[in-house]
Amino acid sequence: MSEEQDAGREIANRTCDQCGQWVPEDEVLYELRVVLRAEPTAKVDDAGSDLRGLQREWEDLVEKMEGMSNEEVEEAADQVYEEYGFVLCGPCRKELHRRLKRRTLLP
Numbered sequence: 001m002s003e004e005q006d007a008g009r010e011i012a013n014r015t016c017d018q019c020g021q022w023v024p025e026d027e028v029l030y031e032l033r034v035v036l037r038a039e040p041t042a043k044v045d046d047a048g049s050d051l052r053g054l055q056r057e058w059e060d061l062v063e064k065m066e067g068m069s070n071e072e073v074e075e076a077a078d079q080v081y082e083e084y085g086f087v088l089c090g091p092c093r094k095e096l097h098r099r100l101k102r103r104t105l106l107p
Helices: 003-007 051-066 070-078 090-102
Strands: 030-037 081-088
Touching (some): 030 090, 081 090
């Protein structure tokens, strides 16, 4: 779903994920999205990368993953990219805003 499509959709769950309070229809509800992404470490040379070397790296990765449990594969994937969505009431949004401004996300 694109951001434009998503921006117009209504949030069905009106319960705050932080405090658990139900948010009445006449009050503003906030949606928070969190994306955790690993910093890319591989540099691609535009002048011509060694495709055989890249293919071998890919094959090594696939071989390594074949020996992993589903939980290990999921944990490895989570170390590269994770996305979460939360519903917040006004007071919890205000507290999050305060922490973001102070750069103190974790208690």
